[in-house]
Amino acid sequence: MTTLVTDSREIAMPTGVLRVDVAPGPFALDALLGFGARANARRGFLFVSKVLGKHWPSRPAAMRALHAALAAQLPADLPGPLVFVGLAETAVGLGQGVFDAHLAGDGAQEALFLHTTRYRMDGVPLIEFTEAHSHAPRQFLHLPVDATLRELFLRARTLVLVDDEASTGNTFRNLAAACRALNPALAHVHVVTLANFMGSGAAAELGRDIGLPVTLGAALQGSYAFEAGDAPPQAPPAQIVGAAGSLPVGGAFGRTGLAHRLTVPSSIVAALASSVQPGESVLVLGTGEFMHAPFVLACALEDRGIDVAVQSTTRSPILQWGAIGSRLAFADNYGEGVANYLYNVRPGQYAHVFICHETPLDNSQQDGLHALAAQLGARLIHFRSEHHVE
Known part of the structure; x- marks a missing residue:
C-alpha cells in the first residue's frame, strides 16, 4: 500500500x-x-x-x-x-x-x-x-x-x-x-x-x-x-551506570508505579502565582526525568491566566543548530557526573523561572542546580513527594 x-x-x-x-x-x-x-x-x-x-x-x-x-x-x-x-x-x-x-x-x-x-x-x-x-x-x-x-x-x-x-x-x-x-x-x-x-x-x-x-x-x-556526512567529534558518554557517589532516586513520581493522576499542592500553586505580575512570562523547568509534576504545576498556573511555558533539562548532547537555538551546560544533579543541558532558553528570556527538582539540595552534587538557577535568576522548588513541596 x-x-x-x-x-x-x-x-x-x-x-x-x-x-x-x-x-x-x-x-x-x-x-x-x-x-x-x-x-x-x-x-x-x-x-x-x-x-x-x-x-x-x-x-x-x-x-x-x-x-x-x-x-x-x-x-x-x-x-x-x-x-x-x-x-x-x-x-x-x-x-x-x-x-x-x-x-x-x-x-x-x-x-x-x-x-x-x-x-x-x-x-x-x-x-x-x-x-x-x-x-x-x-x-x-x-x-x-x-x-x-x-x-x-x-x-x-x-x-x-x-x-x-x-x-x-x-x-x-x-x-x-x-x-x-x-x-x-x-x-x-x-x-x-x-x-x-x-x-x-x-x-x-x-x-x-x-x-x-x-x-x-x-x-x-x-x-x-x-x-x-562527516560526523563531528563524538560527545562524551551521557550515562555512567553505578557512578560512585550517585544520589538515590525515589519512586514517588512514577518509577515504582502510580494508579492515580499526579497533583501539585494548591498552596504551592497559589504562592508561585502570587509572585507573578500581570503580563510577566514564566518558565516551569523540570530536571532530567522529573518532567510530569512540573507540567502539572505549569497547567495550574496557566489555568490562572499566567503566560507560562514548560520544559526540562536533559542529558542529551545536541549541537547548537537548527531547532536548537541556544544551549546551556551545567553539572548533573543526579550524581552520575555527566553533563546536563538546557536548550532554547536564554538568561533573561522569562520574568520568572521555577526550577523543579526531585533530588535533594543538601548534597555537593547539587552545585549544578545552583549554578543553573544563578544563570537564569531562577527559584529552586524541591518536590520531596507529591504532597510535600518546598
Missing part, C-alpha cells in the same frame, strides 16, 4: 542530510517537530519536539491537547487492567500525560503508570533493556514496591508503551519481551508515539516478534532517511 504524502522535507545539517515524508494527519509537521543535529555516530540527527516540554519550551494547553488526542486513539476494547510505561528520558512526561488523559476519559478501567529510568533504585527489582541509538542506552524498569500496585502489574492484560518517536521498534520489542517474562497474562500491546516512522506494516511485524496483537497510535506518521 502506498502512503499518501502531504509534506516532504530535505534538511541539510552539519552531520548529514535528513529526508522526511509525512502522511496526512490531525497535526501539521511544523506544529509538532523541528530538526536538530547530534554528535552521535549511531544517529546524527534528532527530531526536536515542540510539544513534549523537553528540548523546546512548550505550552501546557498544547501538551494537554496532544495527551488527550493520543489517549483517544487507544482501542475501546483493550483488555484490562492496563499498564502504561513511559520511556525515559524524553517520553516520561508524554507517557504520564497520556495515562492521566486516559484516566480522565475512562476512569472505570484499572490502570497503572510506570516510567523507565536511567538510574538504579537500591533494593527494588528491575527489568533491564537497551535503546541502542541513545547516548544513554541502558534503561531500567523497576517493579512496583507497593503490594497492591505490583499485583496490578502482574495481572495486567494490556501493555501501553509510550515513546516520543519510533523508527525500528526494537526498544518496544525488548521491553515487551521483558514484561511478558514477568507477566504471561499480557494479551495485547498498544504503542503510543508522537511520531511513528516505522511504516505501514509495523503493527503486524511487531505483533509477530512480540507474540501478541499490537496496535499503534501516533500524532504524526511518515518515513525518513538519513545520509550521514
Whole structure:
C-alpha cells in the first residue's frame, strides 16, 4: 500500500542530510517537530519536539491537547487492567500525560503508570533493556514496591508503551519481551508515539516478534532517511551506570508505579502565582526525568491566566543548530557526573523561572542546580513527594 504524502522535507545539517515524508494527519509537521543535529555516530540527527516540554519550551494547553488526542486513539476494547510505561528520558512526561488523559476519559478501567529510568533504585527489582541509538542506552524498569500496585502489574492484560518517536521498534520489542517474562497474562500491546516512522506494516511485524496483537497510535506518521556526512567529534558518554557517589532516586513520581493522576499542592500553586505580575512570562523547568509534576504545576498556573511555558533539562548532547537555538551546560544533579543541558532558553528570556527538582539540595552534587538557577535568576522548588513541596 502506498502512503499518501502531504509534506516532504530535505534538511541539510552539519552531520548529514535528513529526508522526511509525512502522511496526512490531525497535526501539521511544523506544529509538532523541528530538526536538530547530534554528535552521535549511531544517529546524527534528532527530531526536536515542540510539544513534549523537553528540548523546546512548550505550552501546557498544547501538551494537554496532544495527551488527550493520543489517549483517544487507544482501542475501546483493550483488555484490562492496563499498564502504561513511559520511556525515559524524553517520553516520561508524554507517557504520564497520556495515562492521566486516559484516566480522565475512562476512569472505570484499572490502570497503572510506570516510567523507565536511567538510574538504579537500591533494593527494588528491575527489568533491564537497551535503546541502542541513545547516548544513554541502558534503561531500567523497576517493579512496583507497593503490594497492591505490583499485583496490578502482574495481572495486567494490556501493555501501553509510550515513546516520543519510533523508527525500528526494537526498544518496544525488548521491553515487551521483558514484561511478558514477568507477566504471561499480557494479551495485547498498544504503542503510543508522537511520531511513528516505522511504516505501514509495523503493527503486524511487531505483533509477530512480540507474540501478541499490537496496535499503534501516533500524532504524526511518515518515513525518513538519513545520509550521514562527516560526523563531528563524538560527545562524551551521557550515562555512567553505578557512578560512585550517585544520589538515590525515589519512586514517588512514577518509577515504582502510580494508579492515580499526579497533583501539585494548591498552596504551592497559589504562592508561585502570587509572585507573578500581570503580563510577566514564566518558565516551569523540570530536571532530567522529573518532567510530569512540573507540567502539572505549569497547567495550574496557566489555568490562572499566567503566560507560562514548560520544559526540562536533559542529558542529551545536541549541537547548537537548527531547532536548537541556544544551549546551556551545567553539572548533573543526579550524581552520575555527566553533563546536563538546557536548550532554547536564554538568561533573561522569562520574568520568572521555577526550577523543579526531585533530588535533594543538601548534597555537593547539587552545585549544578545552583549554578543553573544563578544563570537564569531562577527559584529552586524541591518536590520531596507529591504532597510535600518546598
